[in-house]
Amino acid sequence: MEAVNSEEVAMIQIEGITKQYRERRTIPRTPDHTKFNETVTVLDDITISIEKGTFFCLVGPSGCGKSTLLRIIAGFDSPTRGRVTIDGMEITSPSPEHIFVFQEDGLYPWLTVHENMEIGAKRIEDPVNRATAIEEYLEMVGLAGFESHYPHQLSGGMRRRAEVARALIASPKVLFMDEPFGALDFATRLQMREEMLNAHAMFPMTILFITHDIDEALQIGDQVVVLGSRPSKVKMDIKLHQPHPRDIASPELAELRREIYYQLGLHTAL
Numbered sequence: 001m002e003a004v005n006s007e008e009v010a011m012i013q014i015e016g017i018t019k020q021y022r023e024r025r026t027i028p029r030t031p032d033h034t035k036f037n038e039t040v041t042v043l044d045d046i047t048i049s050i051e052k053g054t055f056f057c058l059v060g061p062s063g064c065g066k067s068t069l070l071r072i073i074a075g076f077d078s079p080t081r082g083r084v085t086i087d088g089m090e091i092t093s094p095s096p097e098h099i100f101v102f103q104e105d106g107l108y109p110w111l112t113v114h115e116n117m118e119i120g121a122k123r124i125e126d127p128v129n130r131a132t133a134i135e136e137y138l139e140m141v142g143l144a145g146f147e148s149h150y151p152h153q154l155s156g157g158m159r160r161r162a163e164v165a166r167a168l169i170a171s172p173k174v175l176f177m178d179e180p181f182g183a184l185d186f187a188t189r190l191q192m193r194e195e196m197l198n199a200h201a202m203f204p205m206t207i208l209f210i211t212h213d214i215d216e217a218l219q220i221g222d223q224v225v226v227l228g229s230r231p232s233k234v235k236m237d238i239k240l241h242q243p244h245p246r247d248i249a250s251p252e253l254a255e256l257r258r259e260i261y262y263q264l265g266l267h268t269a270l
Contacts, residue, residue, distance in 0.1 A: 012050040012073065012174070012206065016082035019043040019068055041231035042068055046082070048225055048237065053204040055197075057217035060227030060235075061264060066210045067178055069227075073208065074100055074176050086174065099172035103179045106163050107151040113138070113162050114147040120166035137165040140202075141195060157188035161195060168199055177209045181216075189213075193220050197244055214260050215248050226260055235263040 019042045042065040050056050058066050071077040073084050075094040084091040086098075094100075099120075107116050117134040124130040138144055141161040151159055160180060167175055181189045197220055200207060211217050217224045218240070226236040238256060246253060 011052050011087060012048075012208075013085045014046055014048040014050075014069075014073065014082075015084070017043055017046040017069065017072060017079045017084065018081040019065065019072065019077075020080045043072075043079070044231040044233050046227075046232070046234060048234065050206060050208070050223065053206060055200050055207045055220060055222045056209065057221035057224045058208065058210050058227065059212065059214055059217050059224065059260070060232065061229055062212070064227045064230055064232040066227060069232075070176055070178055070208060070210055074098055074174075076100070097172055098174040098176065099167040099170055100176040101163055101167055101178070101180050103182055105151065105159055107159055107166075109151050112148050112150055113143065113154070116151075116162060117147075117166050117169060120168075120170040123171065124169075133169060137169045138162075140168075140199075141165045155188075156184050157192065160184065160188075160192055164192075164195065164199065168203060171203075172205060175205055175207045177207065179210050179212065182212070189216070196220060214257055218248060218253050218257060218260075219246050220244075224260075226263055228263070229265075236260060 020039050021042065022039060046069060058069070060066050068077060072079050073091065075084075075091045075098070078092070086095075107113075108119070111119075114134060117138065118130070121130045121134055124133055134147075135144070138147060141164060143158060143161055143165065146154065146158065146162075151162075154162065163180070181192045184192065193216060196207070196209075209217075209220070222240055224236070224238045224240065225234060226238075227233070228235045236259070242250075242253070248254070248257065
């Protein structure tokens with residue numbers, strides 16, 4: 001398998017991103033809910049720098065705009081103000097060099113695992129080399145022997161691994177992951193964290209990963225950014241240099257964990 005050239009991996013600059021929209025609900029959810037046609041600010045002047053090859057984790061409360069920010073960085077949405085650049089180029093639309101793994105299952109249910117993998121492997125023109133690469137990537141994520149299975153025949157964790165393999169075989173410069181493990185059980189989540197760390201070590205791409213799980217972010221992230229409640233601002237921007245595997249109970253990580261909880265207003269968790 002050919003690893004991504006680290007010199008080609010994207011550098012991301014998020015500069016003053018603000019996102020607003022007009023409230024379209026005519027009947028408010030609560031008495032203090034934003035009234036019809038009023039302006040709602042979701043993201044407020046977000047500025048972040050992400051170095052090449054970083055495993056970047058974004059955490060924050062539900063509804064704070066994490067997914068909105070990720071879609072803006074990926075080019076699926078546009079900001080009200082500010083801009084995003086990757087390798088110095090402003091992002092205004094999605095790129096085939098940037099792969100997005102959504103919260104929901106993204107495999108095509110009418111295709112087998114092998115056929116789903118072929119979609120990600122289109123860059124490999126030679127059919128023999130393509131088949132060999134598919135076999136190698138599926139073996140890497142522990143799915144050798146499941147090439148002929150359809151998604152409904154796989155467990156949730158196996159479907160996630162197939163999606164990760166399909167994304168990796170496309171050799172993306174940036175891999176976007178929006179809470180990809182949220183629906184998995186605890187043991188499978190731990191296994192998928194290990195799979196992602198192994199993949200990141202093998203393919204030094206830039207990964208942008210949304211999670212609600214603070215422990216998960218501290219265990220896998222090189223950089224962890226914490227957003228506050230809406231309108232969201234950057235509460236913390238943390239660089240982590242501890243080697244893997246990390247002990248979340250170590251004094252340094254435990255202190256960071258407490259500080260993140262505090263910044264999120266979750267004092268009962270302290």
